[in-house]
Every structure is written in structure tokens, then in C-alpha cells.
Amino acid sequence: MTHTAKAPPAPAQDEILISTRDLTKHYRIGGGLFGGPARVVRAVDGVTLDIRARETFALVGESGCGKTTLGRVMLRLQEPTSGTIRYRDTDLTDLGEGALRALRKNLQIVFQDPFASLNPRMRIEQILAEPLRSHGYGTPAEIRERCTELLEMVGLRRQYLRSYPHQFSGGQRQRIGIARALANKPDFVVCDESVSALDVSIQAQVLNLLGDLQDQLQLTYFFITHDLSVVRQFADRVGVMFLGRLVEVGTTEELFAHPQHPYTMLLMSAVPRPDPRRRGEPRPMMQGEIPSPMNLPKGCRFHTRCPFARDICRAEEPMLQTGGGPAVACHFPLEG
């Protein structure tokens, strides 16, 4: 047995791998000596979500909606303000430092900019060996063998072990970022805009790699992105986030074919279509700007931009109805 780090046991079909209940992350801004009155930014404001084992769950939303914060809080890279996170049978929320560290090898993240997340002075071998060593993977020979295996797993040649990050293209660096995240055989991987900075021809290669690795290694992806086109072609389920809350959750096909929340529908209709024949088609367009997360409107957070808002929307906040099926937080969901 060369691998002291064992892969976690394969979960049963439809098993919930990771879930959150009423998760929040609030930031206080100001209130210091010179900061003026303290204000609270509700970056994540009550998210309840179940991620199933081996699925790709995409989290989409515009900048500032809290999607990156949610990803980080789920891994406890940032501490939640309230709520719970469960991973398998473990409550991550009240796990101590040591136990959390040990569990971290199962929970990994791939960032958007692979160059910024790779130490420029380290050779690829050191970059890949570091997480192995810190989790006590094995002897130096075993670690070296694993580094080679990882590199080949992401489609790079073993000669590259001696190279430095600047010698690689953006696509190759992202492959290295993926290899590093997978070093200790995690089963849950947060991909935070992991293909957003790549050219289209390279983006498709990296997405195919992520898909292949998911099949081989039984991975579960929490795929954070602003790119709805990638979501439709890659994700199994989608959550749409607006100002700290999920406003709609459903399978990719349900959601794209029949969006129920006006925000989801408007977001989708804004995506430029690579088909000039359809350019003249009238389409609903979102007006105005996103309200400040420091100063949320009363009632539904979306009502200031919603073309269908009525009185109740300005008074009462609709809640996401969770259950097995699709869920939407809207008083007047659109009909499929």
C-alpha cells in the first residue's frame, strides 16, 4: 500500500455529501475609531442547500451576490456567522482546528487565477508535494510517485515536475491547480470560477478534464461561476444566488428550459447568443442596478429590478421552498 491517505468510502446513490442550514456570513464595516457608524454587509444571508454525492452543483450569480463567500464558508476557509455545515456525518461548524485540518484533505478548492495561487518560486514538484507532506501522505519516494501520477492525471508530462509556474500557459497552470487540489484524494471540490479566465478553446479542454476526473475519482463539484453558458453544458443542478440568498434551485435542464424566478429568466435572457439570426428578437432586459448588500430593500430583495413586482413583493420576503424538487423564492413564479 503506497497510499497512506485513503480515499473516503464511496457514498450511496443520492446520498447528501455536504449540506448547509441557514448559513450566514455577515461582515461589519466601519464602526471603528474613524469608520463612522457600523454597517453590516450580509454577504451570505441564510442559505440552505443539499449537495448530492458525485453531482456537479453550479452556483451562479452576478458579482457581489455572495457566491464566492458561500464557497469559502462551506469549507470553513472563512468562519460562518451562523447556521450549520454538514459534511457526511460531521458537523463542520463546531469542529476544532485539528479535526478540521485532518478533514480538509477531503474538501478542496480550485481558484480562478491559477498563477496567483501557485508560488512562483516553487517547482511543480514542490507545489504538488506540499499538501501531500502536510497531510502525512508517505515516504519521500511515495510522494514523488504521487506527484508524477497527479501530473499525468491532469494531462501533463512528468518532465514538467522540474519546471516553474511561469513556464506554463494559463490552461496548463489551471491543470496544475487541479492536480494540487486532488493530491490528497478529496471527494468535494469547490471550483471558484476555475475556467473563467481561460480562452474558449482551452476552457473546453479543462472542462472535459474536470468531467473525466469526476467520473474516475467520484468527485462532487461545487462549481461557482458567473458564466451561464458553461453551467448549462457542465452542471447537473444549479442554484441561482441574488444578494446573499438562493432565489432558485433546480436541475440544469428544468432551470434553463423553464426558469421560474424572474431573476433567473432575466439573467438568462441577457447572455449574448452566438447566433446572429436571433439578434433582432425582442427580449426582456433587466433595468437598473443591483441594490447594495449593506442596504437591502424591504420585502423581496429583487423587487426593485423585477418587472413583475406587486405590493406583496415590496412588503414580504418570499422564502425558498425546499424539498426534493425544484425550489423558487418568489411570490409569483413564472409558469413553465
Place this chain on the structure above:
Amino acid sequence: MGRADPILSVRGLSTAFSGDRGNVTVLDDVSFEVGRGQIVGLVGESGSGKSMTALSLMGLVPQPQGRVSAREILLDGVDLARLDGAGMRRIRGGEMAMVFQEPMTSLNPVRKVWEQVGEPLAIHQGLGRREIRARVLEMFELVGIPEPKSRLDAYPHQLSGGLRQRAMIAMGLICEPKLLIADEPTTALDVTTQAQILQLMRDLRDRVGTSIIMITHDLGVIAEMCDVVNVMYAGQIVEQADVFDLFERPAHPYTRGLLASIPRANEPRAGRRMPSIPGMVPNLAKLPPGCRFAPRCGDAMPLCTRAPELAALGAGRSARCWLHAPDAAQPLEEMP
């Protein structure tokens, strides 16, 4: 003058940089036209030369490392290739203006927005502050900045990304340029804001008749906006076509690969794996002999070790590919 007389005609534009490792040609013999009132696209991946084309036209290539040469660059009959630095300064921001990707980095953070937006008027038309302020207000109204009066005295950080980009477009248009060059004007924006800005640019073309060069990596933006498209790869134009022809019958294998590999938000998932273009964009310092796309091309043949010319295919189309070169028809048919 009719539409046959283009507002811009570029012939044989080449740009090279000299550095420690010798000369690198980043633009090679680029020729294209922009008709009056047309939106012409330059599309390509990173390193294709699309932004360098814009900088070369604007006379903004860093000196003395960069060397720009062209047979002619006719802007409404005036040959920019023959102008000196002072001559280019009179054109830049006046008859030809540019909008960049990141409005925050192209605006001075400590100067009021109206002063910056109005600066070209002071430079090119010698107007006084009062006239400039009035003109900026008109421009703010034209580009759809809400409550325009109250935004005049704002600083850049007080505006949202979408409003900053509107202000940049206002600055680009304030001297009523004959040509506006927009370099990835919506890439840094959220998709809903992007839709608003694209709508604005279309309106400006329709109402004011502004001719626009649209530089983007996004084929969706191209399909929504452009009349004519130039596809660039590794410093060369590899295909020129009317936008409908390009999407319906792409001629160059690179264009075909690009169109196949873009994820589409408006179509159900095609399968587990996405079509992609193998390999990566070549290093401009180490270009392959002959066709620059050949190493990644599924249609490559022995002839491709010779460099193909951009050859006319009729109906305003051209492609730089031996598959379409008339004198290559014979060897093509002989291929098994």
C-alpha cells in the same frame, strides 16, 4: 460618398517588438476595412493580436520597443501611417477614440468624472469649463446615465462598473469621432450590465451613425453586435466574413473549432464531453513554419507547411487556408 467608401481602410499593418530575445512579430500583415456606420468585429483568443491591432491604429504601441508599419491606414481619406506624433495626438480622442476593458483603471481616481469625460473637448476643441460641463451632461444623457446632473461631480469609485463604462463611452464619443474602437468593453461587466452596454452601443450606431470596431473574445457578443467579422489567430487575420456567413458557414478550420467549442446557454447539453481544439496557441516567438494553426488543425495536410495567404472567396469573404486557396484545389482533390 456612399457605403462603398469605407471610414477606415487598413492595409498591411504589422507590429513587432524587439526585446532581449530578438524580434517578435505580434501583428503580421493585417488588412481590413470598416464601412461607414458599420460595427466590425475583431475576434480571437489571447495573443491573437486583436488588442494590438487597436493599439497600433491608435498610435499607442509602446516606443521604442514596438515598431508599427503599414502600407496605409486611411481614416476617412487621411493616411494615419504618414502622421507624426503631433498629428496622431490630434486624431486620438478626436476623430478616433477608444474604450478599454477596465473603466476603473483608465479613469483617474482623484479627478471628478465630468472633468475627465470632458477632457478631449479641452484638448481638441479648446472649449471652456462651462461649455464642457454642459456638453458632458448631454453625453451622460445620451449614454443613459441615470440622474446625470448629480453624477457630474462624482469620483470614479462612486459609480458602479456599468456606470463607469457608460462614462468611458461618453468620453470616447464626446468629440463625435468618425470611429470608436471598443476593446472588450463589456468583459469586466456582469451579464445583465453587459446587455445594457451592448444595447447602448447598438443605439449609438443607429442614432448617431458611429462606426465601431468591436474587439472581443466572445462570439456571442460578435453575433449580437457585428456586421462584419475578422477572426484573428497568432497575429494574423485568418478569416473575414459577413457575420451571418461566418456563423452559418465558417470557412477556416480555426473558426469552425472556435464555434464548436463555445458552450451555449441556449441549447441543452450536448454530451459529457465538449468539442475542443487540441493543443494551445503558439508562442509568437516560436511560430511553426507555414500555417500557424496547422499544428492544431484536423484538416492539416503536407501543403500546410507553406504559409497560406488571406485569399478572397467571393461575396466579401476571405480565408487564410489552403483548403480554400484556388491554386491548392488540385492537391486537395488528390488527398485520399
